[in-house]
Amino acid sequence: xxxxxxxxxxxxxxxxxxxxxxxxxxxxxxxxxxxxxxxxxxxxxxxxxxxxxxxxxxxxxxxxxxxxxxxxxxxxxxxxxxxxxxxxxxxxxxxxxxxxxxxxxxxxxxxxxxxxxxxxxxxxxxxxxxxxxxxxxxxxxxxxxxxxxxxxxxxxxxxxxxxxxxxxxxxxxxxxxxxxxxxxxxxxxxxxxxxxxxxxxxxxxxxxxxxxxxxxxxxxxxxxxxxxxxxxxxxxxxxx
Amino acid sequence: xxxxxxxxxxxxxxxxxxxxxxxxxxxxxxxxxxxxxxxxxxxxxxxxxxxxxxxxxxxxxxxxxxxxxxxxxxxxxxxxxxxxxxxxxxxxxxxxxxxxxxxxxxxxxxxxxxxxxxxxxxxxxxxxxxxxxxxxxxxxxxxxxxxxxxxxxxxxxxxxxxxxxxxxxxxxxxxxxxxx
Numbered sequence: 001x002x003x004x005x006x007x008x009x010x011x012x013x014x015x016x017x018x019x020x021x022x023x024x025x026x027x028x029x030x031x032x033x034x035x036x037x038x039x040x041x042x043x044x045x046x047x048x049x050x051x052x053x054x055x056x057x058x059x060x061x062x063x064x065x066x067x068x069x070x071x072x073x074x075x076x077x078x079x080x081x082x083x084x085x086x087x088x089x090x091x092x093x094x095x096x097x098x099x100x101x102x103x104x105x106x107x108x109x110x111x112x113x114x115x116x117x118x119x120x121x122x123x124x125x126x127x128x129x130x131x132x133x134x135x136x137x138x139x140x141x142x143x144x145x146x147x148x149x150x151x152x153x154x155x156x157x158x159x160x161x162x163x164x165x166x167x168x169x170x171x172x173x174x175x176x177x178x179x180x181x182x183x184x185x186x187x188x189x190x191x192x193x194x195x196x197x198x199x200x201x202x203x204x205x206x207x208x209x210x211x212x213x214x215x216x217x218x219x220x221x222x223x224x225x226x227x228x229x230x231x232x233x234x235x236x237x238x239x240x
Numbered sequence: 241x242x243x244x245x246x247x248x249x250x251x252x253x254x255x256x257x258x259x260x261x262x263x264x265x266x267x268x269x270x271x272x273x274x275x276x277x278x279x280x281x282x283x284x285x286x287x288x289x290x291x292x293x294x295x296x297x298x299x300x301x302x303x304x305x306x307x308x309x310x311x312x313x314x315x316x317x318x319x320x321x322x323x324x325x326x327x328x329x330x331x332x333x334x335x336x337x338x339x340x341x342x343x344x345x346x347x348x349x350x351x352x353x354x355x356x357x358x359x360x361x362x363x364x365x366x367x368x369x370x371x372x373x374x375x376x377x378x379x380x381x382x383x384x385x386x387x388x389x390x391x392x393x394x395x396x397x398x399x400x401x402x403x404x405x406x407x408x409x410x411x412x413x414x415x416x417x418x419x420x
Contacts, residue, residue: 003378003407003408004343004345004407006407006408007343007376007407007408007411008343010408010411010412011341011343011411011412011415012341013341013342013343014334014335014336014337014340014341014342015333015334015335015340015341015342015343016342016343016344016345017342017343017344017345017355017359018345018346019344019345019346019350019351019352019355020346020347020350021347021349021350021351025282026282026284029284031346031347035345035346039345041345042334043331043333045344045346045355047350047351047354047355048351052242053242053243053244053245054242054244054245054280054281054282055242055245055281055282055283056281056282056283057282058242058326059278059281059283059287059322059325059326060283060284060287062325062326062327063284063287063325064284064287068327068330068331069326069327069331070331070333071355071359073351073354073355073358076354078357078358078361078390078393078394079358079361080358081355081358081359081361081362083330083333084326084327084330084331085330086322086323086324086325086326086327086328086329086330087323087329089322089323089326090319090320090322090323090326091319092242092246093242093245093246093249093322094246094249094250094315094318094319094322095246095250096319
C-alpha cells in the first residue's frame with residue numbers, strides 16, 4: 001500500500017483506477033474504502049462482472065466511497081471492456097435489456113462498404129456460402145451469444161435457464177470451410193461427390209449437409225421474396 | 241449478470257398488480273421486497289434502507305395516470321433511483337497530458353493485469369492512443385511476463401525493469417521513456 005502511495009506522489013497520475021473483483025460483494029466495497037483512504041483514486045473498475053449474479057459491489061461502491069465506476073470488465077478476451085453507464089446498467093437489472101449497447105456493439109463491427117456489397121448481392125439473389133460465413137463471423141465478433149441476446153428487452157428473462165451454445169454455428173462453419181472457393185460462390189455446384197468430400201472434411205454426414213443446404217435454399221427464397229416486395233422491400237437492417 | 245437481483249426485483253413489483261393507485265398500505269410489501277432483494281444482493285443494509293425510503297417517498301402520492309399501472313410506475317421510480325445510486329451519468333475518463341499517466345491499483349487476483357491489457361486495447365483501438373504499459377509490480381515476476389504477453393497481443397509497447405526493486409524509480413524511468 002505504501003509503495004503505490006509513493007508512486008502516486010512521484011508521478012502524479014492523471015487517472016488512478018482502483019480495480020476490484022465484483023464477485024467479492026461487500027468485501028469489494030470495504031477494500032475500496034481502504035484504498036480510497038490511502039490513494040484517493042479517481043475511478044473504480046469492476047472486473048469479473050460476468051460471474052456476478054448479485055450486483056452488490058456495483059450498487060454500493062459509488063455510495064460508499066463517492067467515486068464513480070468508470071469501467072466494467074468481463075471475461076478474458078481483450079475486447080470485453082465496457083465504459084460503465086449507470087442508466088443502462090439499471091435498465092439491465094430491471095430486465096429491460098440494453099439495446100443501446102447492443103447497437104453500439106453492432107456498429108463497431110459494421111463495415112459500410114461490405115454491407116453495401118452484401119445488399120447488392122442479396123438483391124441480385126447471389127447470396128452465397130461465403131457471404132453466409134462472413135455474416136456468422138461478424139455476429140461472433142460481437143461477443144458471447146447469450147449476453148447479446150440478453151440485451152434485447154424481454155429476452156434476457158426468457159432465456160435465463162436456456163443454455164445457448166456458442167458453438168452452435170461451428171458445424172456450419174466447418175461445412176463451409178470444407179468447400180472450395182468455387183463451391184462457396186456457386187451453391188448449386190454441389191454434386192454428390194463434392195458433398196461426400198465436404199462431409200469428410202467437416203466431420204459431418206451427408207444428411208447433415210443436405211439439411212444445411214435445404215436451410216440455405218429456404219433462406220435464399222426468403223430473401224428473394226423480400227426483394228420482390230413492393231417499395232423495394234429492403235431488409236430493415238440493410239438500410240443506410 | 242445480476243440474475244438473482246433481477247428476479248427478486250421483478251417479483252417485488254408483482255405485488256402491485258391489480259392495484260389502481262399507490263398508497264401507504266399496498267406499497268409496504270413491495271418496498272419490503274425491494275429492500276430484501278438489495279440486501280440479498282449484498283448491498284449494505286444502510287444503503288438498502290435509504291434506497292427504499294427514497295423510492296417510497298417518491299411513489300406515495302405520485303398520481304397514477306390512466307395509461308400506466310402502479311407496477312410500471314414503480315419500475316420507473318426504481319430505475320431512476322438505481323441509476324442515481326450507481327452514479328447518475330457516466331463518468332469522464334481523463335486522458336489528457338503528455339503523457340497521461342494512469343495508475344492502476346488493486347488487490348492480488350482482482351484482475352489488474354488483464355484489465356490493463358483491455359484498457360490498452362481500448363485506448364489504442366477506440367481513442368487512437370499509443371499507450372506504454374509499465375510493470376511496477378516488484379513482488380511477482382510472473383506479472384511482468386503476463387503483461388508482456390498482453391502487450392504483444394494488443395500491439396503496444398511495454399516498459400519493465402526486472403532487476404530494479406524500486407517501484408517508484410521504475411515509474412519515473414517509464415515516464416521518461418514515454419516522453420522520449
